[in-house]
Amino acid sequence: MRAGTDRRWCEKVTVIFHNTGGTAARSGTVTFATHVIGALGVDWATLDSTQPLPVPLAPGTSETRTYTVCVDAWRVPLGMHIDTREVTADWR
Numbered sequence: 001m002r003a004g005t006d007r008r009w010c011e012k013v014t015v016i017f018h019n020t021g022g023t024a025a026r027s028g029t030v031t032f033a034t035h036v037i038g039a040l041g042v043d044w045a046t047l048d049s050t051q052p053l054p055v056p057l058a059p060g061t062s063e064t065r066t067y068t069v070c071v072d073a074w075r076v077p078l079g080m081h082i083d084t085r086e087v088t089a090d091w092r
Helices: none
Strands: 002-004 010-018 028-037 043-052 062-070 081-091
Touching (some): 002 081, 028 062, 043 062
Antiparallel strands (some): 002 010, 028 043
């Protein structure tokens, strides 16, 4: 789930993490692929950013976390916006 903020270069992204494995997840990162979208809908760039996963996460449990995802303000001129379209997690 995505929600805007008062800055066009940031948005809030809510992710539900499910640990379906047999052991607790103890570390890891979540990567956000954020697209910079022009006024006419043109996708100008995709920028990746990472943040830590909510750990530890016991086996068979879920946790919801909301992240504020931002790109450099200069990358999103007036009339443009961002759209985080892909979220991947790397558990360890």
